[in-house]
Amino acid sequence: MPDTIFVLNGPNLNLLGLREPEIYGTDTLDDIAGMLEDRARELDLAIDMRQSNHEGHLVDWLHEAQARQAKAVLLNAGAYTHTSVALHDAIKSVVTPVIEVHLSNPHRRESFRHRSLVGQAARGTIAGFGALSYLLALEAAARL
Ligand code: DQA
Numbered sequence: 001m002p003d004t005i006f007v008l009n010g011p012n013l014n015l016l017g018l019r020e021p022e023i024y025g026t027d028t029l030d031d032i033a034g035m036l037e038d039r040a041r042e043l044d045l046a047i048d049m050r051q052s053n054h055e056g057h058l059v060d061w062l063h064e065a066q067a068r069q070a071k072a073v074l075l076n077a078g079a080y081t082h083t084s085v086a087l088h089d090a091i092k093s094v095v096t097p098v099i100e101v102h103l104s105n106p107h108r109r110e111s112f113r114h115r116s117l118v119g120q121a122a123r124g125t126i127a128g129f130g131a132l133s134y135l136l137a138l139e140a141a142a143r144l
Contacts, residue, residue: 003045003071004045004047005036005040005047006061006072007048008058008061008073010078011053012078025131031131033047036138039135039139043142047138056086058084059087062096065096071144072123075099075101076102077118082117083117084118098118099140101133101137102127103129104128
């Protein structure tokens with residue numbers, strides 16, 4: 001059985017490809033899942049990709065990643081990145097390494113995006129490379 005990497009996506013990321021393409025690009029979440037699965041196969045890893053617009057689902061899935069002994073979690077928490085103490089605490093509550101991922105570089109954007117409660121608990125952060133951010137995070141997760 002290959003090790004599993006959970007890839008958790010937060011609010012509005014279901015609209016990727018349509019949503020503000022000048023910021024987030026034209027790849028859909030399915031495109032990204034396909035790209036990750038191709039690379040995961042080469043690395044002998046499995047991908048479990050999910051998206052929810054609900055904060056509590058992301059908390060539950062972080063707990064599930066630990067219960068299932070996932071190798072790592074790639075987490076793009078969307079706007080919850082900047083607001084969610086619950087996600088911050090959930091990341092700290094599990095031993096599973098969590099890598100924060102963003103398509104855009106929040107530090108180049110509005111000041112309310114400059115603070116990351118996810119990043120303050122995560123193992124590391126990859127941001128600003130569009131869909132490639134996910135692939136780079138997978139490379140990092142594979143080497144943990
Ligand atoms: C995002 C950045 C967040 O600030 C924003 O709320 C998102 C997407 C990104 O991937 O660039 O929804 O997480």
